Amino acid sequence: MAGPSPARPRPAKAAKASKSALPALIPSDNSYLQRILNARVYDVAIETSLSPAKSLSKRLGNKVFLKREDEQPVFSFKLRGAYNKMVNLSAESLAKGVICASAGNHAQGVALSAKKLGCRAVIVMPVTTPKVKIDAVLSFGGEVVLHGDSFTDAYGRALELEREQGLTFVHPFDDPDVIAGQGTVAMEILRQHQGPIDAVFVAIGGGGLISGVAAYIKALRPEIKVIGVQTKDSDAMVRSVKAGKRVTLADVGLFSDGTAVKLVGEETFRITRELVDDFVLVETDAVCAAIKDVFEDTRSILEPAGALGVAAIKQYVAEHGCKGQTFVAITCGANMNFDRLRFVAERAEVGEHREALFAITIPEERGSFKRFCELLGPRSVTEFNYRISDANKAHIFVGIATQKREESLKLAKTFAKHGFETLDLSDDELAKLHIRHMVGGRSELARNERLYRFIFPERPGALMRFLSSMHPDWNISLFHYRNQGADYGRILVGIQVPRGDNTALRAFLDSLNYPFVDESNNPVYKQFLG
Template sequence: MSVSSSYLERILTARVYDVAIETALDPMPNLSRRCGNRVLLKREDTQPVFSFKLRGAFNKMVQLSREELDRGVVAASAGNHAQGVALSAQQLGCRATIVMPVTTPRIKIDAVARRGAEVVLHGDSYSDAYEEAIRLTEVNGATFVHPYDDPDVIAGQGTVAMEMLRQCADLDAVFIPVGGGGLAAGMASYIKRLKPGIRVIGVEPVEAASMHDSIAAGERVVLPQVGLFADGVAVRQVGAETFRLCRELLDEVVLVDTDAMCAAIKDVFEDTRSILEPAGALALAGLKAWAERQSVTGLTLAAVASGANMNFDRLRHVSERAELGERREAVLAVTIPERPGSFRLFCELLGNHAITEFNYRFADPGEAHIFVGMQIHDRREIGAVLARLGQAGLTALDLTDNEMAKLHIRHLVGGRAPEVRHERVYRFEFPERPGALLNFLTRMGLDWNITLFHYRNHGADYGRVLVGMEVPPGQDEAFQRFLEELGYSYTDECDNPAWPLFLGRPR
């Protein structure tokens, strides 16, 4: 018996509709026209807790005995599973304790508390919260409700596919967000058992590719760290049961970046006037990337909108990056002669592309470095513009995919310090919570002179800082030790080509 066959009866008999609703499979007319395929969106963001997670949570908890319910349940979650458990506990009349990372968006914490569950904030990641939840389960004699690695939870999530196949009979491919793998495992089990010709494709962020890497390795791997932008899928290791199912049933796993998720959030807003969280838009981002890569048209493609628990503050970051993710904006660094008429020539060479951003400050009597954003309709247009600039004798560099340039350089153009010697520049990331920036500064100490410091709250779950430090010769070993003991994720940006153009010493 195949793994999909063994789950079919579980999914067909799952108890979910005491708390969940059958969600719509909505058309995406604007996106469909743009990509040349019929795009459908499974609206799990319209559930009572704005996420599919209550399906699996309730299906697990409704099967507990009254004695087990009276001892209470414990769960670990970044937010959506927590709300599902809290609502299920409310419905079943039992006590629920939810352990959540301290980086969890406030909107999710408040939503869980309003359902009557006890919220315990612990650690910076789901893994930290999970360990604390297991400890509390053992101490209190409660039942642990796993967010994904449980057959009853997987079966509950599989009811999304049951509805989807009933709502559309001619699907060519289904795209599913993957965190721990519960939704993908359940949906793939149902789809591949009844309609094996439908391609089932998982989607993960490039910064949290735990299922992708596990399938490639042939065994479950543990990621050293995961990006927190899509907190709902920020899982370092997928489940044992979900891996077993996904390895056999998924046709592939597509990886997308932050910009692609931001663009997908905008796509959903333009077609539905609804706002998804990053993990909620993950599957649609994967659908777009797959359709472009495969150069397919005329297909019927469906993606799961898995959640809408978005922190309002995060919209600032999403709106900044959506145009880049949609490939409607390019960011260039261009060197032009420092003489009258150069800027006009530069604008003429851009042709019909509107300038969205222009940053410049006088730094050299011979040449000027410009940081410029421009509107595009297709990524291939960047190459044409670079070619025209080169033919005119202007040096140009495409920074559209350069993280430091997009996050920091664009806000710091023109800040040279000619007198500074032996300068090094690093980009740091740390969990964004009250006191985090002060803690970062305190831990840095005063061993080296700070020559540059740029921090901006992007409304995400982690803070980003660009730091320049003056490190005299002979102190390499001590400086490396300092970086390791600091305890934060860091990237050496000394060789980043954007650095000497705008902030560091010209090479």
């Protein structure tokens, strides 16, 4: 590695440290402070904005600022460390070319830096890397090699290619020059906001960003807390700090692919262990909700790793009851595959406790479905899945708009009190990922069934109007509804109409005045549901 060696690792200590003890943790020669101040990043990187998240701040009762690293030319902070490492390489090393392993963002940083410096760049990426990141690397002239399911897998292959082809390895996080480059993020934060800051929340993958940020902040403003954030299924740094040594995870969650690291770096572990005040672990649903929060404030869409800091602030405020404090979240990346937005939108409501999911068992008798709907009152229904299947009982999968977790618990008690067996699925991963899309199927009980698609205005009471207009002798044998946040809702409903009752059916359809399509002869219906 180019440049002077960092200070020697110090003895093991707790992850948290008192404010009075923090200055003593900085290397005596201030090597990282000097490295950060002298880092060359602005040949390719820009000074990103520190923007207030006005809506989120108002909702949380605290000032929240977003350090917008998603504004970088490669939509991630990784450009800083990659370029600072490469610009310090010898001419001979650059002539041979560089290689790196990356889940995507570091890869783009290396590729763009190589283009700027005029050298070859080979990028080894996990096969799980989003296509948008692969395409970006190729657009900068990088050579992509896909290998393994995680960063650690790609890292091993990159080391092999380094030896085989005589390339120079550019580590994504465990290198002093890379750490120093990432530390310029903190340098900008303190320059841009010279007033009080209570805490800076930093996503952790391998630990390069938080190491640089902590080294700079603790050297100049030790009263500011540096809080690391990881997902619960990719918490290698948190486990390592607790164990007092680096811990290798057997598997990592891949939703936040930018932080999917099985083993953190030696140097990043040392710095994080010594300087970071606290950690927050967040779940997938909370990250999805945070992506939505940032979009509402900025109209920008972050990748999951980029939203970890925001998710952590919300969780931290809820757990500690903070009021009137100032927090900074580093929005460290925005390389999101468009196709993933469908999943994010689906899970954001649950993550914010704005949607409760239930499995309801109702007696299979006329009027029971309507009686259940009456219990919902003015609440907005976000999803309804029902298919007649048993002569005595029916099962419904229903989503209901809520404001907080306590509301879903209250609803469950209300349903049970009125004789509807209820299972709260709001925290059930199987239900959220799969079951909600699998309710239905063929039914021998669905005789004389007519299938219709309806479109009606999204407003409270629209569903009850639909049910109240039906003939009392008709039975609903299938029902699917999903509120996607549009102005109009879409319903698929199966109605069992006695033979010869077409006149009454036509009168019912006309009275609704809702656009509809008769799907009774649709071949897809006949194949899967009829």
